[in-house]
Amino acid sequence: MSIRSIYEGSVMLELARTLTELQQQIILSLRERGPGLLLEIAVRVLKFPDEVNAPLADLRAKRLVTTTEFSGGSFGNELFALTPQGEQMALLLRDETFLKRLQQARQIEAPAAAAQSSAAPAPDPRRKEAELLQSLGDMARARGDFAQAATYYEQALEATRKLGA
Numbered sequence: 001m002s003i004r005s006i007y008e009g010s011v012m013l014e015l016a017r018t019l020t021e022l023q024q025q026i027i028l029s030l031r032e033r034g035p036g037l038l039l040e041i042a043v044r045v046l047k048f049p050d051e052v053n054a055p056l057a058d059l060r061a062k063r064l065v066t067t068t069e070f071s072g073g074s075f076g077n078e079l080f081a082l083t084p085q086g087e088q089m090a091l092l093l094r095d096e097t098f099l100k101r102l103q104q105a106r107q108i109e110a111p112a113a114a115a116q117s118s119a120a121p122a123p124d125p126r127r128k129e130a131e132l133l134q135s136l137g138d139m140a141r142a143r144g145d146f147a148q149a150a151t152y153y154e155q156a157l158e159a160t161r162k163l164g165a
Contacts, residue, residue, distance in 0.1 A: 012092055015062065016102050022047070023055045024093055027064060027082065031090035035068075035081035056080060064089055130159035 019027075022045060029044040030036065036044065042052040059065040064086035067078040082090060092098040137152030 012089060013098070013101055013105060015064075016089065016092065016098075017105055018062070019089075020055060022052070023059055026052065026055060026059065027086060027090050028093055030065065030080065030082045031087065035079050037079060041080060059086070126159055126163050130156045130163065133159060 016024075025045045026041060029041065033044060038049050038052065038056070041056065042049040045052065056065060060067060063083055065080055066083050066086075067080055069078055071077060133152050133156035137149045137156060140146075140149035140152055
């Protein structure tokens with residue numbers, strides 16, 4: 001196995017980790033049934049066109065899918081097809097060893113993401129206090145009570161300063 005093929009394999013694995021289940025279905029349907037219009041692809045994966053539009057745009061941004069525009073179509077004017085990289089991804093998504101590696105990579109990623117989200121600091125209650133005081137000031141100003149509004153705004157400013165310290 002050459003260094004280039006190892007590199008390409010890891011790049012494709014990383015790219016596959018970013019694909020949703022729907023995007024994988026779209027890639028496989030384009031591989032098995034050929035290019036199609038938005039409506040055709042939506043029918044192939046049993047979704048509405050609105051649900052398929054954003055995933056297709058993401059696949060195009062990832063250079064897995066390309067479009068060819070034409071005029072006169074009654075069901076859209078873009079024909080979606082796989083790029084050579086998309087063809088390679090479709091083949092990999094049918095390869096059992098690649099799918100096992102993909103599953104292992106996702107299992108390793110899941111605990112790390114959970115640990116990172118649980119390690120996120122809890123929001124500072126002083127920030128909420130400053131926002132609340134700001135809102136009270138806005139309400140007082142809307143009522144025309146400018147003196148009370150100024151008091152709330154000063155308290156909000158003080159709470160914000162304490163946050164920065």
